[in-house]
Amino acid sequence: MSEYIIKNGHVFDPVQGIKGDKKDIAIKDGKIVDKVGSGAKVIDAKDKTVMAGAVEIHAHIAGPKVNLGRIYRPEDKLFSCTATHGMERMGSGASIPTTFKTGYEYAKMGYTTAMEAAMPPLFSRHTHEEIRDTPIIDEGAFPVFGNNWFVLEYLKNHEIENAAAYIAWLLRVTKGYAIKVVNPGGTEAWAWGLNCLSVNDPVPYFDITPAEIVRGLIEANEYLGLPHSMHIHPNNLGNPGCYETTLDTMKLAEGFKAKNKFGREQVLHLTHTQFHSYKGTNWGDFESGAKEVTDYVNKAKNITIDTGNVTLDETTTMTADGPFEHHLTGLNHLKWANVDVELETAAGVVPYIYSPNISVCAIQWAIGLEIPLMMKDPMRCFITTDHPNAGPFTRYPRVFKWLMSEKARETQINAFKHKDKVLSQTSIGSLDREISLYELAQMTRAGPAKSLGLTALCGGLKPGMEADVAVYNFNPDKPVANPDDIEKAFSRCAAVFKSGVQVVSNGEIVSNGNKRTLWVDVKVKENAQVARDISEKFVKYYSMTQNNYEALGHNFVPNPYALEVDATQV
Amino acid sequence: METVTITVKNAPALYLEADNISPDAFAGKTAAQIAELSVHEGNTTSTLGKYFDVSGNAGATAADTKIVVRGDVKKVKYLGFKMSAGELVIEGSADLYVGAWMTGGKILAKGDVAAFAATAMKGGELIIEGNAGNYLGAAYRGDWRGMSGGKILVKGNAGSDVGMFMTGGEMVINGNVDVHLCTHAEGGKVTVKGNATSKVGGQMVDGQIIIFGSIDTMMPGFKPAGEVELEIDGIKATFSHFIGDMGERHKKKKGVVIYANLYKKISSP
Missing domain, CATH: 3.20.20.140 (Metal-dependent hydrolases)
Structure with a gap:
C-alpha cells in the first residue's frame, strides 16, 4: 500500500493533546506511523487544518x-x-x-x-x-x-x-x-x-x-x-x-x-x-x-x-x-x-x-x-x-x-x-x-x-491507529474574516484518507476506498433457555423462519470488521 | 424588449428536455451563445443549436427578453421552466412541463400543452390557446405544494387532476375538465366554463371552484349551502353553492371554520 506524508499542517488531535501545532502525519499500510520513507507521496498541508x-x-x-x-x-x-x-x-x-x-x-x-x-x-x-x-x-x-x-x-x-x-x-x-x-x-x-x-x-x-x-x-x-x-x-x-x-x-x-x-x-x-x-x-x-x-x-x-x-x-x-x-x-x-x-x-x-x-x-x-x-x-x-x-x-x-x-x-x-x-x-x-x-x-x-469504544481504531492520529485523516482548507493562524468561510472550509476537504487510501482530493472523490461494516461479536455462555425461546418465537409469531433471519455472507456484509468481546467468564 | 426566435431544424428522435429555453437562461446572451446552451435527449447532453436555429440576441435581463419558439415542439419538454420574467411564445404544441415552477413573466402557447404545465407555478401568466393536459397547475409527484400564484387561461379543454394541491392563484378553463379537479386544494380559484367530470374537489379544504356547465357526479363530501348570484366576466347568473370537503380537517380563521366553496351554475330554463 502507498505511503503518504501530510506535511506542515496545523494538527488538532485530542487523543495526543495536539492543539494546532505544525506537524507531519505519516501514513503507511493503512495506518498512522511515526515516519515513512523518502519515496512517500507528499500532501502539502501548509496553512491547512489536519484532523x-x-x-x-x-x-x-x-x-x-x-x-x-x-x-x-x-x-x-x-x-x-x-x-x-x-x-x-x-x-x-x-x-x-x-x-x-x-x-x-x-x-x-x-x-x-x-x-x-x-x-x-x-x-x-x-x-x-x-x-x-x-x-x-x-x-x-x-x-x-x-x-x-x-x-x-x-x-x-x-x-x-x-x-x-x-x-x-x-x-x-x-x-x-x-x-x-x-x-x-x-x-x-x-x-x-x-x-x-x-x-x-x-x-x-x-x-x-x-x-x-x-x-x-x-x-x-x-x-x-x-x-x-x-x-x-x-x-x-x-x-x-x-x-x-x-x-x-x-x-x-x-x-x-x-x-x-x-x-x-x-x-x-x-x-x-x-x-x-x-x-x-x-x-x-x-x-x-x-x-x-x-x-x-x-x-x-x-x-x-x-x-x-x-x-x-x-x-x-x-x-x-x-x-x-x-x-x-x-x-x-x-x-x-x-x-x-x-x-x-x-x-x-x-x-x-x-x-x-x-x-x-x-x-x-x-x-x-x-x-x-x-x-x-x-x-x-x-x-x-x-x-x-x-x-x-x-x-x-x-x-x-x-x-x-x-x-x-x-x-x-x-x-x-x-x-x-x-x-x-x-x-x-x-x-x-x-x-x-x-x-x-x-x-x-x-x-x-x-x-463508541473505537479508540484503538479511529478518532485520533496516534501512530498505530487507522489512517483516517481529513485536511481542511482552513488556516487557524488567520482570523476568520467571514464566518461563512468556516462553513465553506468544512464542506469540502482538501484531502481525505480512509484507512490509508486517499478518497478525496480537492473536494472530489478519487477512490471508493475499502469500506467496512463494523459489528460486535460477543461470546457468551451457552444458554439453552434463550435458544429455546428464540426458536419458539420464530415458530409461533415471526412471519419468517429463523434460517432466513440472519444477515451474513458476501451479499450483506462483504467486508466485516468484528470487535470481539468475550463474556463467557462473567 | 429583444426577441430571440428559435426554429426547429432537426427534430429530436427521442424527447428533448430543454429546461434552458427560458428568458432567464437566455438573458444577456447572443444568438451564438444561446445555441451553446445545453439540452438533453435521452441520456445524451448536447446543445440547443443542434436542434434549433437561433436568431436574435437576448435582452440584458429576463424581463427584456422575449422568446418565440417555431416549428414542431411536440417532443420538447420544460419550455419556460422556472422562468421569472420576460415572454415566451410557443407557436405550436408542446410536451410536458410548460411553465413548470415559473415565478413570473408570460407564456403564450398557441397550440396544446401536455401534462404538468405550470407545476407548482408561483407567479406570472400562462395562456394556452389549445388544450391543456393532465395535472395543470398541480403539485409535483409526492409534493403538497401545487400552484400558489399567477394566472392560467386555457381556451380549450383541460385534462384530469387539474389544480391538485393548488394553494393560490387563478385558473380559467373555457372548455371542459376531466376528473379530479382541485384534489387536496387549499386555496386558489378555478373557473370552468364548460363541464366537469366526477370527483370535483375531493379532499379540498379551502379555495373556490366555479363550474358553468355540469358535474356528472358530485362528491358526497360537498354540502349544499344555498344559492348565490355571481358576476363572472360580466355575466350575472345564479349558482348553487356547496361547501366541503366535509370529510377533511378544516382550519379556522378568527374562530370561523374555513371550507372550500364550490359554485355550480343553475342552468336557465
Missing part, C-alpha cells in the same frame, strides 16, 4: 425507514440530483440522499466512520445491503431493543443473563453494533394505541415500565462489556416539558459504572438531546431546558450525549418512535407513513419544514446550539443533526460555523421573524463561547470514537 477522520455517532442513513422516506418523497430528489462524474455514480436526495451520495457527502466533509442509529433486527438484511452500497465510510448499525418482546419478557423478571444472551445472539445474527433504545416501551404501547410518556408508564400486556427496561439494558450492556453503551432516545420526545422525562431517564444510570476493555467510560448515551430539552407546558410558552439538562450531564460523568442540531431546512423526520410521528403529522398535517415490525419495533416518517419564520423552530435551533455551548466537557458532547430528523448531515459545516462564531449566531438570530421570542425563551443571546478547533475535534472525532 482525524470524523466519526458520526447517530444518523439514519440505511435501512427500511430511510428507504421508505426515499420512496414516498420524490419531491426530495427533484432538484437535488447529481450526475455521474469522475469516480462518482449519480446520486439524488437532499434530506434522504441515495446510498452513494451519502458516502460521497460524508467523505467530502472529512467523515470516515458513521453509525446507523436504528436498525430493525427483522430488516437487518436490508440495512446491510444499503450499508454495502454506501461507499468509503466504515459503518455500523444499532439494532433497536427497547420494544423487543424478548427484552420486555426477560427484563420484567430481571433476567439479566438471559437478556444478555439474547442481545449477544441478536448482535451476531443482525451484524449489529450496539444496544439502541427508542421510546422504551412506548413504541410497543403504540401497537395498543397508547404511549409511554414518562419512565413509569406501564407497557400494556408486558406490565413493565420504561425505567425497568432502561436499567435492565444498562445492566445487560455492562454485563457483556460491549464497546458502546446503551444508546437511548428517551420517552416523551419533542413535547413541551419533556426535559423532566429526560432527567428522569438519565437518573436511571446513577450508580452504574462502565465495564469494558474498549476505554469507554459512559453507561448511557443520550441521543439528539435537543429534542429532549424542552420546557414549558404548550407551544405558546415553549422554552429551552438546555440548562437543566446540561447541568445534570456536566455532573454525571457516566453519560455522553449528542446534540441533534436543527439546521432550519426542509427535511424528513423518521424514527422508530412510531407514536411521535403520528403526533407530528397531527401538528403539521403533512404526509405520514408508519411501519410495524412484528415483535420488535415500528417506525414512522413525516416531512418537516424547520422554518426560520416559526418561533418554535427558531427556539429549537437555539436549544441545539445551547447544549454544546453549555457542556463543559467536549469529550462527552458530540455534534449530530440526528440526520435527517433535525436537518440533513450535509449541514454539519453550517452547525460548526454557528458553534465556532458568535457573529454567525447573531446574524441568524437577527434573521428570525420572532427574534425576541428566541431571546426570551432561550439563553442563546447571552452565550459568547466559541468552540475552538481543538474542541471541535473532541466533539466530532475523539469524543464519539471513545463513546
Whole structure:
C-alpha cells in the first residue's frame, strides 16, 4: 500500500493533546506511523487544518425507514440530483440522499466512520445491503431493543443473563453494533394505541415500565462489556416539558459504572438531546431546558450525549418512535407513513419544514446550539443533526460555523421573524463561547470514537491507529474574516484518507476506498433457555423462519470488521 | 424588449428536455451563445443549436427578453421552466412541463400543452390557446405544494387532476375538465366554463371552484349551502353553492371554520 506524508499542517488531535501545532502525519499500510520513507507521496498541508477522520455517532442513513422516506418523497430528489462524474455514480436526495451520495457527502466533509442509529433486527438484511452500497465510510448499525418482546419478557423478571444472551445472539445474527433504545416501551404501547410518556408508564400486556427496561439494558450492556453503551432516545420526545422525562431517564444510570476493555467510560448515551430539552407546558410558552439538562450531564460523568442540531431546512423526520410521528403529522398535517415490525419495533416518517419564520423552530435551533455551548466537557458532547430528523448531515459545516462564531449566531438570530421570542425563551443571546478547533475535534472525532469504544481504531492520529485523516482548507493562524468561510472550509476537504487510501482530493472523490461494516461479536455462555425461546418465537409469531433471519455472507456484509468481546467468564 | 426566435431544424428522435429555453437562461446572451446552451435527449447532453436555429440576441435581463419558439415542439419538454420574467411564445404544441415552477413573466402557447404545465407555478401568466393536459397547475409527484400564484387561461379543454394541491392563484378553463379537479386544494380559484367530470374537489379544504356547465357526479363530501348570484366576466347568473370537503380537517380563521366553496351554475330554463 502507498505511503503518504501530510506535511506542515496545523494538527488538532485530542487523543495526543495536539492543539494546532505544525506537524507531519505519516501514513503507511493503512495506518498512522511515526515516519515513512523518502519515496512517500507528499500532501502539502501548509496553512491547512489536519484532523482525524470524523466519526458520526447517530444518523439514519440505511435501512427500511430511510428507504421508505426515499420512496414516498420524490419531491426530495427533484432538484437535488447529481450526475455521474469522475469516480462518482449519480446520486439524488437532499434530506434522504441515495446510498452513494451519502458516502460521497460524508467523505467530502472529512467523515470516515458513521453509525446507523436504528436498525430493525427483522430488516437487518436490508440495512446491510444499503450499508454495502454506501461507499468509503466504515459503518455500523444499532439494532433497536427497547420494544423487543424478548427484552420486555426477560427484563420484567430481571433476567439479566438471559437478556444478555439474547442481545449477544441478536448482535451476531443482525451484524449489529450496539444496544439502541427508542421510546422504551412506548413504541410497543403504540401497537395498543397508547404511549409511554414518562419512565413509569406501564407497557400494556408486558406490565413493565420504561425505567425497568432502561436499567435492565444498562445492566445487560455492562454485563457483556460491549464497546458502546446503551444508546437511548428517551420517552416523551419533542413535547413541551419533556426535559423532566429526560432527567428522569438519565437518573436511571446513577450508580452504574462502565465495564469494558474498549476505554469507554459512559453507561448511557443520550441521543439528539435537543429534542429532549424542552420546557414549558404548550407551544405558546415553549422554552429551552438546555440548562437543566446540561447541568445534570456536566455532573454525571457516566453519560455522553449528542446534540441533534436543527439546521432550519426542509427535511424528513423518521424514527422508530412510531407514536411521535403520528403526533407530528397531527401538528403539521403533512404526509405520514408508519411501519410495524412484528415483535420488535415500528417506525414512522413525516416531512418537516424547520422554518426560520416559526418561533418554535427558531427556539429549537437555539436549544441545539445551547447544549454544546453549555457542556463543559467536549469529550462527552458530540455534534449530530440526528440526520435527517433535525436537518440533513450535509449541514454539519453550517452547525460548526454557528458553534465556532458568535457573529454567525447573531446574524441568524437577527434573521428570525420572532427574534425576541428566541431571546426570551432561550439563553442563546447571552452565550459568547466559541468552540475552538481543538474542541471541535473532541466533539466530532475523539469524543464519539471513545463513546463508541473505537479508540484503538479511529478518532485520533496516534501512530498505530487507522489512517483516517481529513485536511481542511482552513488556516487557524488567520482570523476568520467571514464566518461563512468556516462553513465553506468544512464542506469540502482538501484531502481525505480512509484507512490509508486517499478518497478525496480537492473536494472530489478519487477512490471508493475499502469500506467496512463494523459489528460486535460477543461470546457468551451457552444458554439453552434463550435458544429455546428464540426458536419458539420464530415458530409461533415471526412471519419468517429463523434460517432466513440472519444477515451474513458476501451479499450483506462483504467486508466485516468484528470487535470481539468475550463474556463467557462473567 | 429583444426577441430571440428559435426554429426547429432537426427534430429530436427521442424527447428533448430543454429546461434552458427560458428568458432567464437566455438573458444577456447572443444568438451564438444561446445555441451553446445545453439540452438533453435521452441520456445524451448536447446543445440547443443542434436542434434549433437561433436568431436574435437576448435582452440584458429576463424581463427584456422575449422568446418565440417555431416549428414542431411536440417532443420538447420544460419550455419556460422556472422562468421569472420576460415572454415566451410557443407557436405550436408542446410536451410536458410548460411553465413548470415559473415565478413570473408570460407564456403564450398557441397550440396544446401536455401534462404538468405550470407545476407548482408561483407567479406570472400562462395562456394556452389549445388544450391543456393532465395535472395543470398541480403539485409535483409526492409534493403538497401545487400552484400558489399567477394566472392560467386555457381556451380549450383541460385534462384530469387539474389544480391538485393548488394553494393560490387563478385558473380559467373555457372548455371542459376531466376528473379530479382541485384534489387536496387549499386555496386558489378555478373557473370552468364548460363541464366537469366526477370527483370535483375531493379532499379540498379551502379555495373556490366555479363550474358553468355540469358535474356528472358530485362528491358526497360537498354540502349544499344555498344559492348565490355571481358576476363572472360580466355575466350575472345564479349558482348553487356547496361547501366541503366535509370529510377533511378544516382550519379556522378568527374562530370561523374555513371550507372550500364550490359554485355550480343553475342552468336557465
